[in-house]
Amino acid sequence: MTRPLPWERDALKRAAAERAVSEVEDGMVLGLGSGSTAAFAVEALAARIAEGLRVVGIPTSETTAALARRLGVPLTSFAEHRRIDVAIDGADQVERRTLNLIKGLGGALLREKMVAGASDRMIVVIDETKLVDRLGGSTPLPVEIVSFGWQIVLDRLTASGCGPRLRLAGDRPFTTDGGNFIVDCAIAEIPHPAALEARLSAIIGVVESGLFLGLASKVVVGRSSGVEVIEP
Numbered sequence: 074m075t076r077p078l079p080w081e082r083d084a085l086k087r088a089a090a091e092r093a094v095s096e097v098e099d100g101m102v103l104g105l106g107s108g109s110t111a112a113f114a115v116e117a118l119a120a121r122i123a124e125g126l127r128v129v130g131i132p133t134s135e136t137t138a139a140l141a142r143r144l145g146v147p148l149t150s151f152a153e154h155r156r157i158d159v160a161i162d163g164a165d166q167v168e169r170r171t172l173n174l175i176k177g178l179g180g181a182l183l184r185e186k187m188v189a190g191a192s193d194r195m196i197v198v199i200d201e202t203k204l205v206d207r208l209g210g211s212t213p214l215p216v217e218i219v220s221f222g223w224q225i226v227l228d229r230l231t232a233s234g235c236g237p238r239l240r241l242a243g244d245r246p247f248t249t250d251g252g253n254f255i256v257d258c259a260i261a262e263i264p265h266p267a268a269l270e271a272r273l274s275a276i277i278g279v280v281e282s283g284l285f286l287g288l289a290s291k292v293v294v295g296r297s298s299g300v301e302v303i304e305p
Contacts, residue, residue: 104191105161157192160188168207175212180215183253215255215283290304
């Protein structure tokens with residue numbers, strides 16, 4: 074497969090995002106994902122709201138919240154709504170057979186997973202380059218960890234064979250909206266993601282991993298040949 078150029082990928086993402094947003098119905102509570110693809114979905118949602126659609130959204134990051142406010146998308150929180158009808162979010166990798174995901178390169182994986190877990194449906198929006206036969210490889214697995222004592226958490230991840238590297242923002246650790254750090258783990262292949270997730274969760278100081286298993290209801294793929302919808 075010839076990889077599309079960056080501007081071509083944006084067009085594919087936008088087409089997939091618009092297809093996903095077409096499933097939104099009046100009165101829904103939505104989960105608003107983070108990252109470039111999710112931003113296209115927020116833009117598409119704002120266009121429908123301008124035409125009269127009535128919805129509210131729970132954002133997964135401060136960046137998404139700021140974009141939604143600027144575009145006129147009404148926001149809410151878990152204080153008002155414990156359940157979400159549909160979450161729309163991107164992904165860094167999607168395994169074709171299982172629709173398991175790797176997320177978190179944008180730094181919002183904890184909130185994204187909380188929103189996905191509280192949603193009746195999760196629609197994942199990607200371009201065709203994000204589809205893989207098996208998770209891992211060229212895409213690192215983000216793991217969110219506490220900032221206190223991060224050095225010992227890193228040591229434990231190293232001992233587990235995860236090949237961790239602390240994510241930096243300039244010369245300082247990258248800090249999530251929740252005040253945590255992120256470690257990017259280089260794992261050649263993830264044949265048993267549930268076992269890996271359990272192993273990571275058992276490490277004290279790990280907050281959450283970027284493995285999203287069994288959460289995607291469908292994946293909308295922007296392809297050069299058109300938009301494809303994949304369901305489990």
